[in-house]
Amino acid sequence: MDDGKAGRGFFDDHIAGRTGADRDDVRLGPTYGADFGVVAVADSVVAMATDPVFVLRALGIERAAWFAFHICVSDVALSGLSPAHLAVDLNLPPDTATETFDAIWEVFDREARALGVSLTTGHTGTYEGCSFPTVGGATALAVGAAEDVVTPTGAQPGDRVVVTKGPAVETTGMLGVLFGDRLPISAAAAAAARDRFADATPVRDAATMAAAGEVTAMHDATERGLANGLHELAAASGVGLSVARDAVPVLPGVRAVCEQFGMDAWAASSEGTVIAAVDPGSVDAVLGALGDEGIPAADVGVVEAGGGVTVDGDPLAEPAADPLWPAYRTARSRYGDDA
Numbered sequence: 001m002d003d004g005k006a007g008r009g010f011f012d013d014h015i016a017g018r019t020g021a022d023r024d025d026v027r028l029g030p031t032y033g034a035d036f037g038v039v040a041v042a043d044s045v046v047a048m049a050t051d052p053v054f055v056l057r058a059l060g061i062e063r064a065a066w067f068a069f070h071i072c073v074s075d076v077a078l079s080g081l082s083p084a085h086l087a088v089d090l091n092l093p094p095d096t097a098t099e100t101f102d103a104i105w106e107v108f109d110r111e112a113r114a115l116g117v118s119l120t121t122g123h124t125g126t127y128e129g130c131s132f133p134t135v136g137g138a139t140a141l142a143v144g145a146a147e148d149v150v151t152p153t154g155a156q157p158g159d160r161v162v163v164t165k166g167p168a169v170e171t172t173g174m175l176g177v178l179f180g181d182r183l184p185i186s187a188a189a190a191a192a193a194r195d196r197f198a199d200a201t202p203v204r205d206a207a208t209m210a211a212a213g214e215v216t217a218m219h220d221a222t223e224r225g226l227a228n229g230l231h232e233l234a235a236a237s238g239v240g241l242s243v244a245r246d247a248v249p250v251l252p253g254v255r256a257v258c259e260q261f262g263m264d265a266w267a268a269s270s271e272g273t274v275i276a277a278v279d280p281g282s283v284d285a286v287l288g289a290l291g292d293e294g295i296p297a298a299d300v301g302v303v304e305a306g307g308g309v310t311v312d313g314d315p316l317a318e319p320a321a322d323p324l325w326p327a328y329r330t331a332r333s334r335y336g337d338d339a
Helices: 008-015 061-077 098-115 169-182 187-199 203-212 225-237 254-260 280-292 324-335
Strands: 026-028 037-041 044-054 083-092 118-126 134-144 160-164 215-220 240-243 274-278 297-304 308-311
Touching (some): 061 098, 061 203, 118 134, 160 280, 169 187, 225 240
Parallel strands (some): 240 308
Antiparallel strands (some): 037 044, 083 134, 215 274
16 A cells, blocks of 8 residues: 555545445445545434544644644545544553643643534543654544535536635645744744644635535545546546646645645645635635634635546646655755754
């Protein structure tokens, strides 16, 4: 298997068709491009998603735990429903200090309270063979009415494509925090890069958009970045997307960091970026609501019949790999391995 999240070929060859019982209560099951499932329960539905608990200690425990928590609740937030419950499994290395656990858990508790999320159940232990940064997994649940759910499968030809924050937000923020002072970029660019770390969550973006107007599909731009996110949304909905490159927001610090490592910003992981299909009549309301929340966003293109993604009329290739971790390894070799 390749590094990182499994791609479309692996999903089609090894997962699709082997998904257990075919139950009538499943409203959205395993689908390439969909990062959560939906199950009917009585008169409501439950959106659920599972993600690794990823605690990169080099970020500092507070930042690392904040990022880990938001990764765990982000996928269900993209359903348009508010995250409500989180089950957390922490499989920690045997030498983990109690103080380290407390520091992580205090952040999880703080962020959960702020979002109205109950840390409902879980498992905590130390085990041989476990190591940071991936120290377990978590399943998030969101509960609501079926008509309020937004999935990545609902985009329709004629919808507009709205993107928040733009490419490489997570990549820029992470490298900015870890190496910003050592990169040969201006002090202003380094500060801007560090600031991007706080943008690496889509929870407010998704809630704001879903409440503001008719959003027909939402997806994120995490592993393999904006380019892969566009392809995943197009595949999940069975449509094509036509995007204008210059219309896509690019936040301060992104270009400087990506240029330092020769990265394609559109292929770089961008937790915090949301790609949405929006009914044309709701675009102004959605963009206005995002603006009121201080979230940069733009109408960048249109949903079309067919398939695939074009940018300025040319086909957009699906990234083969995400450049974040190669850049991280390069930075450690250049600037020291303390990160």
